Amino acid sequence: MEKKKNKKVFLKVVIIGDSGVGKTSLIHRYTSTRFLQDFKPTIGAEFSNKEVVINGKTVVAQIWDTAGQERYQSLGISFYRGADCCGIVFDRSDHSSFENLDTWKNAFLKHGAPKEEGTFPFLVIGNKSDLDDGSLVKERDAQQWCADNGNLEYIETSAKDNTSVEEAFTKLIEKGMEREKVNLVELPDRMSQKNKTVNLQRDVAKDVNRKPQKKKCC
């Protein structure tokens, strides 16, 4: 068990984007190769694992699904930390979700605080390509936005038809690996390291150390 672990690469993939654009569907499609017609809205954050072999290496992708509604942001940011790559999803049939790409990207850079702001691996994913009623966000516009924002890569997917979902995630993971360059990391270490940055836990721990004896209040 221990030996096996050492050979794997662990990547933290964070998926962000407006509410209802299909983040959960995409992830679910990728991790369980099924399309969920009915699923529940993500509250806070959820995460799932997928083990893939890329360039001969076994990668365990830890995919974080975050809540889209704006007021969840103050929680969501604690999950950005330690991310190796980030997918920003928008709904091609919903123009406002495209307009919000800016905000999502900035929020991620601000709170995820990766070291290389300019080169951090993002992938822009335009989901729901199957809903073709002529009013979809055009590929040209999306490409333009990506070009304007540091030559990001763009891909169009459909979680429903399973169009390019695999491809999108593979790309994302590859990008993350490129960045990572550290190939052998043990999970527990990395995990605890990552999670130490989450505010909530750290503060409580501090408080506890200060007043360990307080037991009763009334």
Add this chain to the structure above:
Amino acid sequence: MEMMLRRNYYQVEKRDRKQPEMSFQEKKEETKKTKKRYRKATLSYCSNGEEDFDEHSDNKLSAISNVSKSFVQERNLEIIENVYTSKKKAKASFISNGGKRQGLLGMIKNKFFRGNKVKRPVSEYSNKSESNYVQKMLVILRKAQKHGIMTEKEKDQMAKLIFKNGGFPKAYRPQLWTLASGSERLKRNNFGYYSIQPHDEDERKSNDDNPELTEKQDNTSDDDICRPLLDSYPEMPSPYKDQIMVDLNRTFIENNGSIDSKDFNKKLFRILLSYSKRNSNVGYCQGMNYLAGMVVRVIHNEETAFWTLCSLFENILPLDYFCLMTEILVDQKVLMMLIQKKQKKLFKHLKSHGVDFPIITFQWFVCCLSCTLDQEVAETVWDLLFLQGTSAIFWASLAILDIMSPDLLKQTEFNDMYTTMDTKPKEMINEPEIMLKHYQKFMRVKPCMISKLRKKFREGIINDQRQVWMNNSRAVCPSSTDSSVLKRVKILNKFFFLNKAIRANKKQELHFELDNVDDRLSCSGMKCNFNWPLCLYDFTIRTRICNFFIFRVSKPVRIIPEYFSDDLNLRREEKFEKLFFFIPFENKDVTIYDNKSERRVKRIESAQIYEKNETEDNEKYIHITEDEQLLMTREVHPCVYNGFEDHFHKMFDTEDNILYMNWTVHTCYGFELQNIQSIEAFVNEILSLKEIEALKSKDYQEESKNMMNREYRNFSHYRLNTLLRERPLKEEKLKRFGSFNFPRHGLDQQIWQSALEVASQSIIISGSSDISSDSDDE
């Protein structure tokens, strides 16, 4: 024979519906009359069958009881409940009289109209198949039914009974929830607020003995029911509608096989949308759909479900659970602390493996455990939530962790532990008894301890949040001292509505809506439509005078109720120096809400708030300390009061309003949608106004003065403009606007400043139809 009795009831009910709109007094009298009618209906039935009294009296009594009982369940009618219990009294007295022949009619009459009290053992009128505990529960429920709400003592008793019995009988759960949450009372007190049944509703089939069927029939006439709240403000489409629609089909999909899911979704939609209109500050937050779903699954009556939900959001859960979610984050910290104290081993184990509790427990709290647990168990937890308050969620969460801890302690992989915590509770806790057993263990953690911990963590969370929102550039929150930020908030508040409306309406006829906005916004002559939430004043300080909001005060204040009842001007002269905050609400008695309970929430409807002076201790003031919370409602638009205008201008003009500036005011000022794009769009809109030309020209002062005088004489905010212009702060103001940190995106700075200038003078409001033509294209 049940049919006959039923028919009698239906007739009464039908007649009862024919009174369309009644004042409260009339309603009260009407209820009295209705009660009498129902009694008569029962009596007339009884008298019809008096001949065969001897042989079948017992059967008959139970039959009557059954009919009225099922009728009660169907209609949730308190009235019949009385009849029903009286009948039992009658039976009891019959038995205690040793079966002495008295005549059924006379007997019932006797009990009804003379009200003799017959003491009898509980067992005599309860179904013998039910356990002793359940019988006791029912007694409590019946007592509470009269008042529409359970007292704290009754709640305690009920909770104890639930523990003894190992759960609560499912059949009575709707009653328990409505009574424990007080929604029954809310519903009665707010007649016609949520829905009004049509008077000409189809006649029901009287032979329908199955209560479930009748229930369904109730819902088929959905379209006939008038829903004032839901249909209010058609001009202002709810910005949350889309979000609710998206979430609707993903609420409790796994379980709603038993419920007609279409019907379920419809109800859910109406309830959620109505709530977003009731409290526009909270609106809709993902997760509320689960709470509503939970309530609707149990309480089939839509209106009752709505009020239960209101009570849950407003009275039971802490404030700001769903607005900026401050309290939920606070609760996460509290829970962490409790886990650390009560389950040291588990805490250490999980922590050493890097499991972050809030990832999982956050969901638990947002949904109040409704999606984490098996339905039956979750409902039991909710029983306790209604009875014991929010502490119930903490206890239940601790119980879940306790149950799962053997499993969790064995695991060493982060993923496994996460999956266990996420999915296992449903499988492992399949019986309410298991939950209750562990739940009781943790009840030693007293509620006051929880509230102490909350208080301890709150400040830190608020600071963190402020950081997030401030840095995020898409949201603006007021800071306590910087007056320029205050101005900015004021301006953005104006924009708040407009932007939301545009977003919500982007695919529809925005042009049409905004073309007419001019007419609707004019409050000339200070006569606003009561139901129209958007007069000029709303537009300027919308978040301050919303229909409904709650806040916490930052320091002790005192309140003068019924502010408008006396001579307004006199009062103002006299008191203005000390004015702290002014709430132009309706002239009504201040009702202190839930004063005895520990929650200490006060509900007021109109008031003026002053800073508390320690020497003063006058009885006409209500004194409010930091721990208390104010809950305010507005039912009539403030600008119908003469003199409101002056107040408004003073309020807008003076910057001494600490409540407004202080973060501890728990209303949200602009947590959403104020991103760069929207600000840009906003500026573009202003630029498209013709007034901007005037601003740019050299003779700006002269021209604008003339123009504004001419054009806005009719608008009541004319004076506001004058006030603003008369202040010799023009240069300074511009400077202040210039110092904002808005990203300007290549906009000419001067134009930007001018735009803000215009905005600050609320010109956009009356800015004619130009607003619409550009806004959609941008």
